[in-house]
Amino acid sequence: MIAWWQVKLSAGIERIKLEKWSDCWVIHPSINLPGLIGYFMEARYPAKRRPKYLNLLKIRQPLPAIVSILHRISGVLLFLPGIPLFLYGLQMLLQSPETFASLQSNLAHPLCKLFLLLATWFFIHHLLAGIRHLMLDLHYGMQLEQARLSSKLVLVFGAILTALTGIWLW
Amino acid sequence: MVKPVHRVVTGAHYGLKDWLVQRITAVLMAAYTGLLIILITVYQPESHEEFKALFSIQWMKIASLLFFAGLCWHAWVGVRNVLMDYVHPMPVRLTLQITCIVALLGYLIWFLDILWG
Structure with a gap:
């Protein structure tokens, strides 16, 4: 039985x-389903309103993301000019x-x-965030709350250890 | 059925090796950092002669070289990941990767020269 x-x-x-x-109506197999879904999406979200990309600067980043990007930035800076x-210093x-x-x-x-x-802060942050990363690799602290707490700890201890190193050096 | 594999020379190295190397070298470097902090707190070197003496001990030289070689390998994996994320044109990426490898090899020779030269 066919209907429209x-x-x-x-x-x-x-x-x-x-x-x-048997007892229910289904979309006929001849219908191009992905095309149909696209058609509905087009109707619901006109092309102008659909988000095309994410502007990272406009999103408030969660703590783990901040720790992660600082890990990357510090890594690059430790490579060059680090x-x-x-x-040169060792020489x-x-x-x-x-x-x-x-x-x-x-x-x-x-x-x-x-x-x-x-430079000390970059080094300590990279070290602590790296330890956090290793713990995550070992499946410790995978829950959202724990992940947030560990990123907070990385940032706080990074600041404390940098301050202590500063006091120790001078 | 065998799927066709399209491997790119500037792409990932398709396996566990780099990932594992980055972690092993990280642990190695963390251990050396701990060792260095302990040695400096115990010996408290202040003059050039004292620092020179500390870095003249053979096992200290070997440990330092292991640390620095680990650092170079670790840096290579990290920089390669960063380049793969942000630099997409293949010729540019390949050039930057070669530059990094050459620089790291140069740094390693420089380090050897400082300790043994």
Whole structure:
């Protein structure tokens, strides 16, 4: 048994072929179902109103996302300029008493100290967020509440340990 | 049925290896960081001679080299992931990846030169 279902869409009236199977009506197999669904979506959400992309700057990011992106940013900065600066510093530290003295006088500069403190924070954040990542790999802290708590801990301990390192260095 | 595989040279390395390497090197580097903090708190080196003496111990040199080689490998996996996420044109990505590998190898030689040179 065949019947027609009339649907009113913005583009006009669409007739959809239905077929009776024992005790219920189904959409006839000849109907292109994905096309039909697309047609309905088009009707419900006109092209102009449909979101096409997500503007990340307009969304309030959850804490785990902030920890994650800081992990990535700190990683990139530890790679460049981090590694070359680390090697340069290590070379000055070990080469000769003169280079050691010049390293000391360079590090005494307030701007340099600030830079070193920032680098310390990047390192500590990367380390702590990495430990959190390893715990997640081992399936610890997978629940939403735990994941939020651990990201809070990473941020708080990152700040505390950076402050302590700052006090210890100077 | 065998599915056709389209592997890209600048793509992921299709397996567990990189993922595992990144984690193993991370643990290695964390352990070395702990060791370094302990050594510095115990010995409290302040002069050039004291630092030089600390980094002249053979096992310390070996541990440091393991740390730095781990760092290079770890950095490579991380940078590669970042490049795969943000740099899409294949020639640009390949160029940047080669630059990174060459730079990291250069850093490794520089590190060897600092410790053994």
